[in-house]
Amino acid sequence: MSATTHAQTDELPHFVSTAPFDPYADDKADAGGDGAQASQLRLMWWRFRRHRLALISGIALLLAYVMILFVEFLAPYKVHTRNVDYIFAPPQGVHLFHEGRFVGPFVYGQKMTLDMRNLRRVYTDDTNDIQPLRFFCHGEPYRFWGLVETDRHFVCPAKDGQFFLLGTDRLGRDIFSRILHGARISLTIGLFGVMTSFVLGIVIGGLAGYWGGWFDLVVQRVIEVLQSIPSIPLWLALAAILPVDWSPLLVYLGITVILGLLDWTGLARAVRSKLLALREEDYVLAAQLMGAGSARVIGRHLIPGFMSHLIASATLTIPGMILGETALSFLGLGLRPPITSWGVLLTEARTVSVLALYPWLLFPVLPVIFVILAFNFLGDGLRDAADPYK
Amino acid sequence: MREMLRYILWRFLVMIPTLVLISMLIFTIIQLPPGDYFESYVEELKAIGEKADMQQIDELRARYGFDQPMPIQYLRWAGGMLYGDFGYSFEYRLPVSDVVGDRLWLTILVSTVTIALTWLIAFPIGIYSATHQYSWGDYGLTLLGLIGLAVPNFVLALVLMYLANIWFGTSIGHLMDQKYLAEPMSWAKVKSILEHIWIPVIIIGTAGTAAMVRRVRANLLDELHKQYVMTARAKGLHPFKVLVKYPLRMSLNFFISDIGSVLPAIISGAEITAVVLSLETTGPMLIRALQSQDMYLAGSFLMFLAFLTVIGVLVSDIALALLDPRIRLRGGSTK
Numbered sequence: 001m002s003a004t005t006h007a008q009t010d011e012l013p014h015f016v017s018t019a020p021f022d023p024y025a026d027d028k029a030d031a032g033g034d035g036a037q038a039s040q041l042r043l044m045w046w047r048f049r050r051h052r053l054a055l056i057s058g059i060a061l062l063l064a065y066v067m068i069l070f071v072e073f074l075a076p077y078k079v080h081t082r083n084v085d086y087i088f089a090p091p092q093g094v095h096l097f098h099e100g101r102f103v104g105p106f107v108y109g110q111k112m113t114l115d116m117r118n119l120r121r122v123y124t125d126d127t128n129d130i131q132p133l134r135f136f137c138h139g140e141p142y143r144f145w146g147l148v149e150t151d152r153h154f155v156c157p158a159k160d161g162q163f164f165l166l167g168t169d170r171l172g173r174d175i176f177s178r179i180l181h182g183a184r185i186s187l188t189i190g191l192f193g194v195m196t197s198f199v200l201g202i203v204i205g206g207l208a209g210y211w212g213g214w215f216d217l218v219v220q221r222v223i224e225v226l227q228s229i230p231s232i233p234l235w236l237a238l239a240a241i242l243p244v245d246w247s248p249l250l251v252y253l254g255i256t257v258i259l260g261l262l263d264w265t266g267l268a269r270a271v272r273s274k275l276l277a278l279r280e281e282d283y284v285l286a287a288q289l290m291g292a293g294s295a296r297v298i299g300r301h302l303i304p305g306f307m308s309h310l311i312a313s314a315t316l317t318i319p320g321m322i323l324g325e326t327a328l329s330f331l332g333l334g335l336r337p338p339i340t341s342w343g344v345l346l347t348e349a350r351t352v353s354v355l356a357l358y359p360w361l362l363f364p365v366l367p368v369i370f371v372i373l374a375f376n377f378l379g380d381g382l383r384d385a386a387d388p389y390k
Numbered sequence: 391m392r393e394m395l396r397y398i399l400w401r402f403l404v405m406i407p408t409l410v411l412i413s414m415l416i417f418t419i420i421q422l423p424p425g426d427y428f429e430s431y432v433e434e435l436k437a438i439g440e441k442a443d444m445q446q447i448d449e450l451r452a453r454y455g456f457d458q459p460m461p462i463q464y465l466r467w468a469g470g471m472l473y474g475d476f477g478y479s480f481e482y483r484l485p486v487s488d489v490v491g492d493r494l495w496l497t498i499l500v501s502t503v504t505i506a507l508t509w510l511i512a513f514p515i516g517i518y519s520a521t522h523q524y525s526w527g528d529y530g531l532t533l534l535g536l537i538g539l540a541v542p543n544f545v546l547a548l549v550l551m552y553l554a555n556i557w558f559g560t561s562i563g564h565l566m567d568q569k570y571l572a573e574p575m576s577w578a579k580v581k582s583i584l585e586h587i588w589i590p591v592i593i594i595g596t597a598g599t600a601a602m603v604r605r606v607r608a609n610l611l612d613e614l615h616k617q618y619v620m621t622a623r624a625k626g627l628h629p630f631k632v633l634v635k636y637p638l639r640m641s642l643n644f645f646i647s648d649i650g651s652v653l654p655a656i657i658s659g660a661e662i663t664a665v666v667l668s669l670e671t672t673g674p675m676l677i678r679a680l681q682s683q684d685m686y687l688a689g690s691f692l693m694f695l696a697f698l699t700v701i702g703v704l705v706s707d708i709a710l711a712l713l714d715p716r717i718r719l720r721g722g723s724t725k
Contacts, residue, residue, distance in 0.1 A: 228699035372540035
């Protein structure tokens with residue numbers, strides 16, 4: 001906006017803009033993002049971007065969650081496919097060159113001999129048996145999303161060959177495929193658990209902070225009670241309640257609810273203390289005078305003020321839930337086969353002797369570590385970004 | 391001072407309903423799974439092909455009031471605890487206090503060593519991370535700590551056991567050589583315990599250390615950006631002196647509020663690690679009791695842990711109120 005001024009005269013002329021008045025000028029400037037008037041979301045994004053690890057973690061997690069939609073396609077085998085001739089087979093390395101000649105990605109066939117001294121299966125690579133991997137190939141048939149009958153896989157073993165990237169377990173099931181399938185349960189269990197605790201935390205903590213009085217007192221006692229019982233025994237006890245005859249899917253839902261039920265207290269406390277401070281603000285009084293009910297005041301005027309903080313702290317509780325599921329399943333109290341989660345996979349490696357003979361059974365721990373690290377970085381980044389004015 | 395006394399008194403009064411609520415909740419939890427100890431006991435006997443003496447079991451049931459309605463069972467259990475009767479463990483066929491006895495001391499030993507080590511390691515690292523925020527050192531240490539946080543404890547335990555098996559040829563696990571288990575304290579026993587204790591300490595300590603480093607770092611960072619720090623720096627105070635004298639002290643408040651969770655942690659130890667390593671601590675005992683529905687053992691021990699938490703929170707609240715007058719002025723009354 002450059003107004004032409006008459007510098008020659010001593011007194012400044014009365015300035016009148018001839019441009020028509022545009023009431024949305026400010027909003028347009030926001031959308032343009034020229035720095036001076038960036039929206040809060042944009043500021044948060046800028047701040048978040050500075051935490052490079054968080055950004056990378058966020059993208060990686062996004063990819064992981066997209067991946068669980070296409071598990072059947074990505075995995076070379078189905079969850080329960082047994083390769084009875086290949087029990088406890090070690091991981092097969094993917095090679096590109098055979099005797100200095102480029103072949104493309106392939107694996108060597110495995111030959112099994114039984115060590116008659118200790119009856120141990122010994123697998124050796126047969127370097128004459130070259131099994132090139134096939135991509136976008138026809139493999140085991142499956143029903144994609146329960147709708148489309150197909151047999152297309154991203155990668156399959158050679159015809160009549162095998163491809164065990166991470167080895168097989170005691171039933172000859174491919175561990176790599178099982179890890180991919182297990183991601184479905186392990187990645188969603190934390191998400192659903194956090195949703196449960198998020199809703200409970202906001203509703204209960206919100207009402208306690210807003211109403212105060214006896215309701216607040218009762219809620220505080222309940223939180224105190226829940227927090228003073230150590231969490232693992234509480235999980236155990238609650239997990240033991242789930243009836244044995246429940247279907248695995250119901251058990252899965254039950255476990256998520258349990259994880260959420262025990263987790264909301266911290267969130268409720270945060271919400272409550274924030275609301276205690278915010279409810280004295282003038283804009284709350286204004287809303288009340290205009291006839292807004294509790295739900296509207298809390299939901300429309302108070303919660304948005306610190307939503308970003310809540311999301312950040314909720315992100316940081318997801319790893320705890322994933323670890324919780326793993327630990328519960330490891331003790332045999334969480335999910336049970338045929339449901340496959342990373343915790344269930346790890347139960348296969350329960351004793352040192354198994355581990356000494358078949359160390360590849362421990363591979364499912366890698367995605368656990370990866371996901372937990374990623375969620376921690378993401379949560380850290382979100383927390384830093386939650387208050388971009390600081 | 392009168393105000394302070396009133397605050398303490400108020401906190402004590404609030405403690406009573408909390409404890410009553412906790413005991414009710416615990417009783418409900420241990421009663422929730424269908425059946426009782428005797429039912430699972432009979433099932434177990436059946437599974438190995440033996441017959442249980444039903445008459446004896448009925449007698450036991452009657453003696454422990456299993457035939458009476460729930461509220462009466464609850465009152466008997468809760469009432470007994472008031473004068474130190476924690477009930478009877480059906481599985482060990484011993485009073486609960488005898489079952490817990492020895493295990494309690496070993497657990498306290500493992501936990502205090504772990505916690506002391508955690509603090510010793512976590513503090514310097516946390517301070518370094520906070521003062522060198524976003525440096526490579528900070529990133530590296532944070533990553534290392536996070537890996538410690540991310541690896542499930544039981545996996546770490548398994549891997550360490552495996553490695554120790556290869557490198558030292560000893561089978562680890564347990565807290566001492568098995569021959570010392572029933573023996574009274576002796577130098578040989580102490581030596582055996584010292585040989586075994588480092589593995590659980592490392593395993594339980596990693597996650598705790600990582601979490602502690604993060605908290606020290608976060609709390610210190612909050613303080614470091616405040617204006618009084620800048621003022622002190624501007625006046626020419628040596629950076630180290632600034633750090634130790636002001637923000638570090640302020641950031642220690644969380645340390646005191648942690649007492650509430652530290653106390654029960656000392657007693658319960660890390661259950662899952664203890665199960666994997668088959669330590670003679672209270673964790674595996676509690677888990678086993680919960681699984682076999684040994685209700686008095688599980689219930690009384692849980693109650694004991696919860697009681698310690700409540701006491702811990704009380705102590706930390708009082709300590710905080712003594713340190714920070716703002717807290718006691720706010721305390722108790724909500725506007």
